[in-house]
Amino acid sequence: MAKTVFFEEQRWTNWHLTVRDVPIAGRFELHNSGGSASIARMAESAAAVQLLLGRACREGRRLRAQGAAWSFSEAAAIPGGWCLATGHANWLFRLPGAHVVPDYPFDREGLILCQTGISVAELNMFLEGRGRSLATTGASNGQTFVGAMSTGTHGSAIDHPAIQGQVAAFQLLPAPDLNLWVEPASRPVTDGRLAADLGATVVRDDALFSAALVGLGAFGVVHSVLVRTVPRFLLEMSRERRPLTAEIEKAMNGGGFDAAGLPGGTRRPYFFQSVVNRHIDAGHAYVTVGYDLPWEEDQKLDYDLVNKRGPGYELAVVVANLLSAFPGLSPPITKAVLSDQLKPFKARKRSWGQSFNYTTPRSGTAGAAVAVPTERTLDALEILQRAMKKVGKVPAAFACRYAVKSPGLLAFTRHGRTTIVDIDGIDTVGTRKLMAQAVADLRTQGIPHTEHWGKVNQMTATSVRDAYGDDLEAWMRTRTDLLDRQAEYVFGSAFLDRLGLTSPTF
Template structure:
């Protein structure tokens, strides 16, 4: 018997994110589930109609709306005091097998295109793609985020010559109001055909500026229902984590990504796929931890990594193991963190796996804080010395310093906006000392005139003036794009306090 889509009010009145940094009073939380007939596209369309009905009801009752994915963000970017819409049961995957679904102007490989509903977790995507001989082009260190939550907050890995998760997205299906949903893609990179648009019963918009603005929009451009991504043939990563002196050779690589004289690395001057440096400021004499991964052609002749829950895996970031400690001990000191790093963040060599086997973390929990700051790579060593100095003067900071690298994203509000961006990650235990350390870091970045941005899903003190300084005319472009795609009544219900604090909730006079 056919099953209709469901939107179920749970009557939940509070919500806490995964890292316990946000405790929000809400009006209600709704679980959204797809229906089931013998046609997956019909089921997808039926869910879209049901969501439009909920948006209509929210407008009538003047309730704010936010979609909820994995709850992975440290910041309040996804929070609302209105209705939270749980999307994790919305995990359809639709292969674009029929060439008629793709535009004649599409220049990519049709076999690499996948249409994913918003609630698919990154791990679900990895598992599915592994079975079909394909892979994501990059991911974050963690895989518990939903696909929509990941790219719309700018989640990144450390694929130095690719970019972040928004950069493999080529199409967006967005429910922008109670009466309209759209398919949005670039005019410069058309993907779908008219028959695909008719099948989704939607409206096609091809516009580079609108698409780039909607990519990193943290749930404020409407309800992102589906996303078209480009994957690639399955590959392996050959992984190492070793300790190296923080000397001129390593510092040169850190601030240039020039590997031409990096003879100290496992494969010398071969340019890696992934490069990351972790500095334990309490153990500088033994050098920095360098995680490096080389991309290799896939073969079945390899041994996947063995998961050890007591140690950081090849792709794990600091919260993956630091959070477990905060659940066991009432107080976590720098001494404890230092010993934890020595026993958990262990070195390894010649570990092989697919992207989904390397980046596996799904259960990061515990009272943690994290701020992530994007800077041009030429400032990396200056910032590292600055952090060590602040820790000596105003610490101790119960955490460590991590440096990851990605190529610039085209998304209008991508925080990875420099040609090559180094993401300085300061992960530590939840405490007043940690928050004061962050404030001291942010203050010195300003005083030293070091260009920087902040990860949207992590801790910051952003406001409208700071965003204008960081993103300049891109702020007005983003606001105009949001107003172009959404009517006023929908704009208002998709606002939240964070958007207002950042000055991004502006409603423009129309026509504009």
């Protein structure tokens, strides 16, 4: 039988060591039943979680499901509560097309049921070996899919939403006696057989789907998700150091790529990233561009999960390599460092899952990210450069990636065309000051922005309310309608209490 196993641990630290030694009441691990994966055993797993939820409600103990504990922020922390580690619960199933409603508008053969602890890396390897692919992911592959979804982790494909945009439905455990299969009423997916096999009740509700999609753990335990996939494809990536011309700036600011002189000419990229840092390499940008191509049958699927110079998200890798080269120190990120680490390459073809790094070093790095309307990209970068000047040079740098408005009331990428401006660096006092100054100056200058839920942030109850407005009110109202008073407390956290999203009162 599936079970939760208790460990008498008193302190919790996240993966990247940016949140350390949080006092907890213990840690549980969710383990599947022995034997082969099956939907019936998935139902047993959900029941095991619900037993634990019942105990938490009876004892007034907060409980937080944690995937890879990947967030730089306190999003996964649960001071004084119980951690529920889900990484061992990582089964995957292809949903038969016959179980999909007749008028479903997407590929009915491409739906995959993912258990709560599946990592993005595991999902990529499962899919691509079977001729399918995710359309987008975040910067790394080490997160669990559910954790990335629940914090609204942004994607990195310019015409796609964040990672949660690929979710068709999900299984939510909001109480000891509630097991819900949640689909949007406006786009139903399954015919009910899957939910029945999972022991769940089908709930088709646009409001609940939109609220709990980026639920921050506050709606209950997401036990499984049904993910839309696409036929696998190749990403042809190139990178070069370019003069920061008006044409490149126009592309960065959403003005189009036709005149930018990119490797694909006037063809629209699938992926576009610019690393632009006046304090390091004035007048230049490191531009990475990727184009989607049809799959080639001789393409080898060899996942180098520790490749530190992959064509994916390079800036965090630069920081990681610096830490490896200078252990115990905080060296500056210089022009020479960027030139060495961000070497040019041309027309490198890989699958989507092969194009991004599995992990970054656990210790010493810190990342923040703000999302702004793409037409304000250059304004935001100028403000960040001025913030750098105010605090003095610190071991940090800036990069821009792109996505479109994403589903979920509390989606971080909420502008029609969104630029994600990353601030990555070595975790020093100066780097943290830069992150705080940058956000303060964006607020002062009136640049519309949101902060990444899962990265180092300066969020307050006021800033969250200003950023999300009516969507925040709808999120909170939907949560209140779903949960009883005990569950409202159990699924809260100190992080969410501070932001006014949950209450510390039992």
